[in-house]
Amino acid sequence: MTEESISPQMSPYVVSVEAGKKYFWCACGKSAKQPFCDGSHKGSGISPVAYNAEKAAQVYFCGCKKTQKAPLCDGTHKKL
Template identity: 65%
Template sequence: MSAPETPQKAPYSVEVEAGRVYMWCACGRSARQPFCDGSHAGTGIAPRPYSSRKARTVFFCGCKRTEKPPLCDGYHATL
């Protein structure tokens, strides 16, 4: 398994819709950050699904090192 790349050292603020499933890019290679575009092929890293019960703003991890994927836990501050 490859280590994830760090496309951004800050979270991605995203307005999510209630009930919709979002596929968070865990490998850091996607051109559609913070979401998966299939660039993880061959890395051994799979995208993570996320859905919310209500429409709201969430902060998806941009450094790909969060302990609470797919949401930011502030780990980027240590990089």
């Protein structure tokens, strides 16, 4: 069974990503290394979402974990 994700924070995490690097966004909300996966999802039925940075940029990773556009913030946190 899939658990409900928890919200470590109700706003996005702004991260400067590096070109060519792959990131794993925490989808369950339990990672201690937000907004990225640290393996805490094990047993929850939730998996992290990969993000490939094509260029160096500032990325808004969803912190509420309820976005419809994972791993990016889509504004859903404002309605929670």
